[in-house]
Amino acid sequence: MKEEDNLLSLVKEQQKEIILLSYSDSLLSWDQETYMPEKAIESKSEQMSLLSSIIHKKLTSNELFNAVKKLRNNQNIKGDDKIMIERLYKDLLKSRKIPNDFVRELSKEQSLAVKAWKEAKEKSNFKIFQPHLEKLVKLKIKEANYIKLPGHIYNSLLDSYEEGMTVEKLTPKLEKLKVDLLELLNKIKSSEKYKTQNLRLMSGNFNHQIQKEFCDDVSLKIGLEKDRARIDFSEHPFTTKTGFNDVRITTNIRKKPLFSFGSTIHESGHALYELNMPENHKYDILGNAPSLGIHESQSRFWENMIGLNEPFWRYYFPKFKDNFKINGGFEEWYKEVNFVSPSKIRIESDEVHYCLHIILRFEIELGLMEGKIKVADLPKVWNQKMKELIGVEIKNDSEGVLQDIHWGWGNFGYFPTYALGTIYAAQLYESLKEKFPKIEQDIESGDFSKVRLWLNENIHKHGRKISTEEIIKRACGEGLNPEKYISYLKEKYLKIYV
Numbered sequence: 001m002k003e004e005d006n007l008l009s010l011v012k013e014q015q016k017e018i019i020l021l022s023y024s025d026s027l028l029s030w031d032q033e034t035y036m037p038e039k040a041i042e043s044k045s046e047q048m049s050l051l052s053s054i055i056h057k058k059l060t061s062n063e064l065f066n067a068v069k070k071l072r073n074n075q076n077i078k079g080d081d082k083i084m085i086e087r088l089y090k091d092l093l094k095s096r097k098i099p100n101d102f103v104r105e106l107s108k109e110q111s112l113a114v115k116a117w118k119e120a121k122e123k124s125n126f127k128i129f130q131p132h133l134e135k136l137v138k139l140k141i142k143e144a145n146y147i148k149l150p151g152h153i154y155n156s157l158l159d160s161y162e163e164g165m166t167v168e169k170l171t172p173k174l175e176k177l178k179v180d181l182l183e184l185l186n187k188i189k190s191s192e193k194y195k196t197q198n199l200r201l202m203s204g205n206f207n208h209q210i211q212k213e214f215c216d217d218v219s220l221k222i223g224l225e226k227d228r229a230r231i232d233f234s235e236h237p238f239t240t241k242t243g244f245n246d247v248r249i250t251t252n253i254r255k256k257p258l259f260s261f262g263s264t265i266h267e268s269g270h271a272l273y274e275l276n277m278p279e280n281h282k283y284d285i286l287g288n289a290p291s292l293g294i295h296e297s298q299s300r301f302w303e304n305m306i307g308l309n310e311p312f313w314r315y316y317f318p319k320f321k322d323n324f325k326i327n328g329g330f331e332e333w334y335k336e337v338n339f340v341s342p343s344k345i346r347i348e349s350d351e352v353h354y355c356l357h358i359i360l361r362f363e364i365e366l367g368l369m370e371g372k373i374k375v376a377d378l379p380k381v382w383n384q385k386m387k388e389l390i391g392v393e394i395k396n397d398s399e400g401v402l403q404d405i406h407w408g409w410g411n412f413g414y415f416p417t418y419a420l421g422t423i424y425a426a427q428l429y430e431s432l433k434e435k436f437p438k439i440e441q442d443i444e445s446g447d448f449s450k451v452r453l454w455l456n457e458n459i460h461k462h463g464r465k466i467s468t469e470e471i472i473k474r475a476c477g478e479g480l481n482p483e484k485y486i487s488y489l490k491e492k493y494l495k496i497y498v
Helices: 003-034 036-057 062-072 079-095 102-124 124-145 157-161 167-189 208-221 257-275 292-306 312-325 330-337 351-370 375-389 416-435 437-446 451-456 467-476 482-497
Strands: 227-235 240-244 246-251
Touching: 003 036, 003 062, 003 079, 003 240, 003 246, 036 079, 036 102, 036 292, 062 079, 079 292, 102 124, 124 157, 124 375, 124 467, 157 167, 157 416, 167 351, 167 416, 167 482, 208 257, 208 312, 227 257, 246 257, 257 292, 292 416, 292 451, 292 467, 312 330, 351 375, 351 416, 351 482, 375 467, 416 437, 416 451, 416 467, 416 482, 437 451, 451 467
Parallel strands: 227 246
Antiparallel strands: 240 246
16 A cells, blocks of 8 residues: 555544544534533543644644644645645644643633523623633633634634634625614614514414424425424524534524524524535545634525515415414515514624624724734724614623623624625525526425525535635635625615615
8 A cells, every 4th residue: 555545544534533523622512502411511521622732732732733734735636636735735734833731712602601591681781701711811822822823813713713804805895784784774774664564463362382393394385304404492592513414503582583594494404404515525624614614605595585585475475374373475475584674683683784783893893803803892992883883782691792602602703794694695595596586486385396496516526626715706706705695685675665
């Protein structure tokens, strides 16, 4: 056997071990958010800390790194193997900059911070969470300085979620998006229909068990397979992959049915992406998404482009009307589904306000990393920005700075991917309609097969073989273009309101 064959075998085996261990870590995280007894948190945080340390040691071992370096310079390595080695080399360079002791410390603090966040949110008291968040901010600044990518300190964190994206590239796009969204909102809010709108139909009684049944139904309808995925419940809906053919999603049943329904569709979009990654790369780096932005595009695509649009509700409204005894017609229901109104809560926001919530978090994270915003001042800063951008008064910490779990997880740099995914989703939907001019007729009849196949062919099958930018260019004919999202919003909401 040639040396490169031995080295390639070693690299693939090492990746498989790392991925299998990562699945175990994901399962522990899932358990923490779903079924873990409250008093198990200390033991669970120790387990997760140890597992993170073991994974990091394997990932940063000299044996793996040296094998990858040799293969990178070997002319006989071609095709997917060459792409895998290049992707792995870049990841290893970054991982090797971070000391193992730091990884263990960060993992343990993240577990404790999540517990503190839950208590703080329940009691609406930011001070309970504050010391943990202060530690996490210091640790993430430390991590960014270990990685030390060019430009803004935040780049080192952002790149972990959206490879190749920088503050320098992203800021002008989000600034323009903010201006365009506020301009559109002014037009909507000045209309007579906006001033007289109400949620008459949505204010009814929506039985929780029936909501759950609809959540199960829609997840199956769009293609989630029960023998490869499961749905549970958590405070904050999420999706995680805990093994090959094993994806867990959670949702949350609330008074208004569109929250649970929309969350389930959203998380199912994530799950479908994970379940349709290339099987021949299930145990190597190419079996992942190239970024969270493209991953988020899949959840936002199903939640917004499909789940909030007219054809989808032409199919589902009769079922809703019969099961929930809705006293009204389709036109009224559809307007309420797309009801535009400032929301204090990001995950309850309408499409037009949504990205403003993300821009707010992006601006705060930049301030934290730059040292311009102190953790102790976050509630005040948050409330002020919410008033300026969204136009709402925050009354307590739970509906304000404590509403998201992400900072408890230490996920600084994550939030911008929601805006990126939202923009990508609009671009993908436009391309889908160009490919299949009658696709909305299929959706109206409850047939999502062409939608799934098109996403599989244009997004899912690539795994991480090509970059997010290249995936979007191939599928849409151009890269990131916020103008397409603004055009989609204008066409839809000005028709509803103006």
